[in-house]
Amino acid sequence: MDQIPNRRRPDSIPERRDFTPKGHVRRIFHDHKLGVVAMLLGVLLSAGLFAATSAWAVNERLTRRVTEMTYQNDTRSLEYVRRKEADLVRRAAEEEQKLASREEELAPKNRPYLVVSLAERRVLYLKGNDTLFKAPVAVGSGKTVVIEGRTKRFITPRGRMSITHKELDPIWVPPNWHYVEYARNRGMGIRDMSNASPNALSGYPAGRVPVSGNTVIIPPWGSPQRAHKGVLGVAKLEMYDGYYFHGTDNPASIGSAASHGCIRMHKDDILWMYRNVPVGTAVFIY
Numbered sequence: 001m002d003q004i005p006n007r008r009r010p011d012s013i014p015e016r017r018d019f020t021p022k023g024h025v026r027r028i029f030h031d032h033k034l035g036v037v038a039m040l041l042g043v044l045l046s047a048g049l050f051a052a053t054s055a056w057a058v059n060e061r062l063t064r065r066v067t068e069m070t071y072q073n074d075t076r077s078l079e080y081v082r083r084k085e086a087d088l089v090r091r092a093a094e095e096e097q098k099l100a101s102r103e104e105e106l107a108p109k110n111r112p113y114l115v116v117s118l119a120e121r122r123v124l125y126l127k128g129n130d131t132l133f134k135a136p137v138a139v140g141s142g143k144t145v146v147i148e149g150r151t152k153r154f155i156t157p158r159g160r161m162s163i164t165h166k167e168l169d170p171i172w173v174p175p176n177w178h179y180v181e182y183a184r185n186r187g188m189g190i191r192d193m194s195n196a197s198p199n200a201l202s203g204y205p206a207g208r209v210p211v212s213g214n215t216v217i218i219p220p221w222g223s224p225q226r227a228h229k230g231v232l233g234v235a236k237l238e239m240y241d242g243y244y245f246h247g248t249d250n251p252a253s254i255g256s257a258a259s260h261g262c263i264r265m266h267k268d269d270i271l272w273m274y275r276n277v278p279v280g281t282a283v284f285i286y
Contacts, residue, residue: 113282114163116263118156121255123245123263125277133272137245138253138264145181152177154260157243161283165238166274170246172231176218177260182209183216191217198222234267235274239283245273 112127118139125133140156176194183190191212193200198220204210206224210217219225233247248254248264258264265273 111282112277113284114277116156116283116285118158118285121257123265125273133276135265135269135272136255138248138256138258140259140261141257145177145184147177147180156259156261156263156285158285161239161243161285163237163277163279163281163283164240166235166277166279167238168235168274169229170232170236170244172228173226174228175242179209179216179218186216189215191215193220194218196220198224201225233265233270235270237270237273237277246270 110128112125112132115124115126116122116137116139117124121137121139123135123137124131140154142153142155144151144153146152176192180190182188188211200220201210201217201223204217204219204225207228208225210219210225230249232244233249236244236246238244242261244262245265246262247267247270250258250264251266253259254264254266
């Protein structure tokens with residue numbers, strides 16, 4: 001018997017499958033394909049919008065909370081500043097009261113005393129609530145000069161002092177800074193002979209700054225060149241450490257900050273002080 005050749009079957013054609021949902025949903029999807037797609041897209045967009053809106057709301061709540069916390073913190077800071085300011089004002093008032101009480105304690109009982117206002121450039125002679133005398137003055141200029149590496153500043157010292165000595169027609173014995181200042185103001189050199197013999201400059205006039213060529217000579221202590229008449233005016237009232245009430249050969253300076261630390265006065269005013277203010281009188285400079 002003849003054998004029938006083994007024929008290869010053709011590959012089977014896959015069955016067409018329908019993946020649409022079954023039943024009622026299937027009919028809706030089949031009949032309204034575009035509408036369903038649009039609906040699904042709308043749902044997805046709505047979900048995204050909802051998520052974005054929720055994130056925005058959370059962020060807004062967080063921002064409000066941070067702002068509220070910052071405001072509360074600023075409020076606390078402001079309250080702290082107010083408390084500190086009130087405390088400083090209270091302490092300043094207490095210190096002012098203490099100073100006023102201290103001044104009352106320091107002011108001599110039933111005795112006149114002198115008060116010098118550096119700001120107003122005025123001296124007052126007081127007894128209790130009465131002003132016995134007042135006059136304009138010149139006070140320290142505040143300028144500086146450097147001597148041997150040290151800076152000298154010309155200020156009138158503040159504080160409580162007293163009159164220790166009085167003198168008519170006083171002679172001024174200039175410190176070394178006077179000659180240094182004189183030379184610097186004129187662009188001249190300096191030669192220091194302050195420790196030489198008092199007679200070392202016998203050829204130079206008394207009471208004058210010795211000058212040789214373009215050089216200022218600082219004269220010996222005790223020499224005639226160190227004795228300057230008329231610079232302190234007609235009288236002086238000494239306080240301490242070289243600080244005086246005194247007259248001046250430059251009356252135009254009264255009422256200004258022009259001195260080297262002393263308190264300058266007009267001729268009639270310093271004479272009144274000399275005649276009426278006794279040694280031992282308290283002096284308050286502020």
